[in-house]
Amino acid sequence: MPPATDGVGSDQAGGQRRPLRADARRNRARILEAAFAAFAHEGLSVPVHEIARRAGVGTGTVSRHFPTKESLFAAVFVSRVEGxxxxxxxxDTAADAGGAFSRFFAVLVAEGAANHGLAEALIGSGFDLKAAASGPERDVVGAMSGLLTRAQRAGAVRRDVDTDDVMALVAGCLARQADPDDPAGRGRLVDVVCTGLLRGPGMGWKPSSNA
Structure with missing residues (x-):
């Protein structure tokens, strides 16, 4: 589903954000819809002028609403990232710290597999996710880091891995392309990674082909 629009402009007057005119709201909605589809299906390399063409507006119109590609990405995916x-x-409040870490790892891979743009942002492929989605409520990598640290302190996850290692493993799982003859391949790779990161058998991770 494309992101909802709030009808509020990016320009400011006296510190207050001004409501958009009806035509500007329609343009903004078309831009967001076109960007959502383009990023999801083709990744973040889609140029702004192509998004403008698909939205039926000029590149100047896109720039007035979203001055940078990062700001456009943030507007498109803010609800997904915050989720x-x-x-x-x-x-982070679960009793099983290892299982909590493993579940979040699996969800990140699943979300990235479903959306090419989000996958590229997660693995840092030419896009600054922190700049696009600033603030702790949108810091996905920081959230992963917190779960990793908690699991390591609980003795559930091996201590010789860091957040960069984990995000590289996310990228590796996302690189496992879906094969029509092996639809469970990516889920199996997630199982292998999470089982390898946990310190012992039966510590929180229950493999699932739905991961």
């Missing part, structure tokens, strides 16, 4: 961080916060 991931919210999930991490819920998992």
């Amino acid at each position: 991931l961080v919210d999930l991490a916060r819920q998992l």
Whole structure:
């Protein structure tokens, strides 16, 4: 589903954000819809002028609403990113720290597999996710880091890995392309990674082909 629009402009007057005119709201909605589809299906390399063409507006119109590609990405994926961080916060209170870490790892891979643009942002492929989605409520990598640290302190996850290692493993799982003859291949790779990161058998990770 494309992101909802709030009808509020990016320009400011006296510190207050001004409501957009009806035609500007329609343009903004078309831009967001076109960007969502383009990023999801083709990744972040889609140029702004192509998004403008698909939205039926000029590149200047896109720039007035979204001065940078990062700001456009943030507008498109803000709810998805905030949802991931919210999930991490819920998992941070789980009794099974190893299982919480493994579940979040699996969810990140699943979300990235479903959306090419989000996958590229997660693995840092030519895009600054922190700049695009600033603030702790949108810091997916920071959320992963918190779950990793908690699991390591609980003795559930090996201590010789760091957040960069984990995000590289996320990237590796995302690189496992879906094969029509092996639809469970990516889920199996997630199982292998999470089982390898946990310190012992039966520590929180229950392999699932739905991961």
